[in-house]
Every structure is written in structure tokens, then in C-alpha cells.
Amino acid sequence: DAGVIQSPRHEVTEMGQEVTLRCKPISGHDYLFWYRQTMMRGLELLIYFNNNVPIDDSGMPEDRFSAKMPNASFSTLKIQPSEPRDSAVYFCASSFNIFSGNTIYFGEGSWLTVV
Amino acid sequence: GNSVTQMEGPVTLSEEAFLTINCTYTATGYPSLFWYVQYPGEGLQLLLKATKADDKGSNKGFEATYRKETTSFHLEKGSVQVSDSAVYFCALSDRGYQKVTFGIGTKLQVIP
Numbered sequence: 001d002a003g004v005i006q007s008p009r010h011e012v013t014e015m016g017q018e019v020t021l022r023c024k025p026i027s028g029h030d031y032l033f034w035y036r037q038t039m040m041r042g043l044e045l046l047i048y049f050n051n052n053v054p055i056d057d058s059g060m061p062e063d064r065f066s067a068k069m070p071n072a073s074f075s076t077l078k079i080q081p082s083e084p085r086d087s088a089v090y091f092c093a094s095s096f097n098i099f100s101g102n103t104i105y106f107g108e109g110s111w112l113t114v115v
Numbered sequence: 116g117n118s119v120t121q122m123e124g125p126v127t128l129s130e131e132a133f134l135t136i137n138c139t140y141t142a143t144g145y146p147s148l149f150w151y152v153q154y155p156g157e158g159l160q161l162l163l164k165a166t167k168a169d170d171k172g173s174n175k176g177f178e179a180t181y182r183k184e185t186t187s188f189h190l191e192k193g194s195v196q197v198s199d200s201a202v203y204f205c206a207l208s209d210r211g212y213q214k215v216t217f218g219i220g221t222k223l224q225v226i227p
Binding site: 045056103104106 | 147149157158160166210217
């Protein structure tokens with residue numbers, strides 16, 4: 001069974017460019033999470049969806065960040081325009097019925113460098 | 116709100132040493148508790164979990180017991196190996212608060 005699939009695995013882009021990160025959750029999972037990990041701030045929850053609906057986006061740092069989930073098998077995280085401080089590893093994760101004690105499954109991450 | 120507090124690392128141990136990584140939590144409801152592990156260059160993966168008080172989660176020689184009276188979920192292993200070198204995250208999910216909260220992560224380095 002395939003896990004959470006993220007793309008691209010690595011991206012290097014110039015400041016001001018648009019970045020789109022993609023995620024395919026595990027089939028049947030009804031929760032999808034986007035996390036950001038940096039050395040300075042650790043693991044931060046950016047936004048999560050339940051049944052494709054955004055539930056909590058309080059972690060999205062600013063208007064430059066947006067996330068969508070048009071269907072149960074696909075989500076995007078977009079940064080426009082990108083800045084060097086956005087350099088981080090972005091993880092997508094999914095779960096079934098997370099608040100009943102179920103496991104969150106993480107993708108391998110998208111390593112973003114903004115120069 | 117909910118929070119998870121875990122010891123800051125790095126923790127450096129010799130192979131076969133005993134490991135304890137402390138984790139305490141604050142939650143408004145009755146959370147489920149987790150330990151996740153992140154190996155270099157990879158995403159987080161579940162190590163073990165416990166969903167109610169006094170439950171013990173265990174996996175790969177690691178153990179943690181859900182202690183409601185002390186709001187703790189400390190991770191232990193009797194004899195660590197070099198391959199256990201990773202970052203360990205304590206986490207909780209709270210049905211009432213509809214949040215998943217991770218600790219800052221504790222880096223473990225095991226030297227031969």
C-alpha cells in the first residue's frame with residue numbers, strides 16, 4: 001500500500017518565484033495535514049483538512065501561503081511570492097479519524113530552498 | 116490550550132546504555148499519546164502509542180506508559196543501538212480540542 005506521496009522531493013527556487021508543493025494522501029484517509037520543519041522553529045502545523053474542507057489554518061504564516069484540497073486524493077501548498085525565510089522541509093501527512101487515537105502517516109517531505 | 120513538553124537534546128549515549136526521554140503534556144480533554152521517530156532525511160513515523168490512562172505502548176524495544184496522574188508519557192529503552200540515532204517526537208491528539216500537538220523533538224545520538 002503506497003504511503004503519502006509528496007512532490008517535488010527537492011526544490012531550489014529564486015526569491016519571488018511561486019512554489020507549489022503537492023501531496024497525495026493515503027487512500028481512505030479523511031484528514032490531511034501540512035507541516036513545516038525548520039531547525040529554529042521545529043515542526044509547525046500549517047493547516048489541516050477534514051473531508052477536503054480546511055478546518056484550521058491558524059498556522060499559515062501569512063497571505064503568501066495558501067493550501068487547497070480539491071478532492072480526496074490531492075492537495076497543494078502554494079507559496080507566492082517565495083522568500084528565503086520559507087526555506088524548510090514541508091511535510092504532508094494523512095490520517096483516518098485522527099481524533100480517535102489513530103496514527104498520522106507522513107510523507108518523505110519536500111525540501112525547499114529559496115535563494 | 117494543549118501543549119507537549121519534552122526534554123531538549125541532543126542526548127548522547129553509548130551503545131547499550133539505558134534511554135529515557137521525558138514527555139509531559141497539557142490537554143483539555145482525554146488525549147491519545149504518541150511517540151514518533153524521524154530518521155535522517157525521512158518523514159516522521161509512528162514508534163508507539165497509548166490511547167487511555169495506564170496503557171503501555173511498546174515497539175522495537177521502546178516503551179512508554181500513559182500516566183494521567185502525572186500527565187506524562189516518558190519514552191524508555193533498556194539498551195540503545197547505533198541504529199536508534201534519530202529525532203524523537205512526543206505528540207498528542209485531543210478529540211475534544213480537535214488538535215494534534217507535537218513536542219519540539221529530542222535528538223538522540225548513540226555512539227559505538
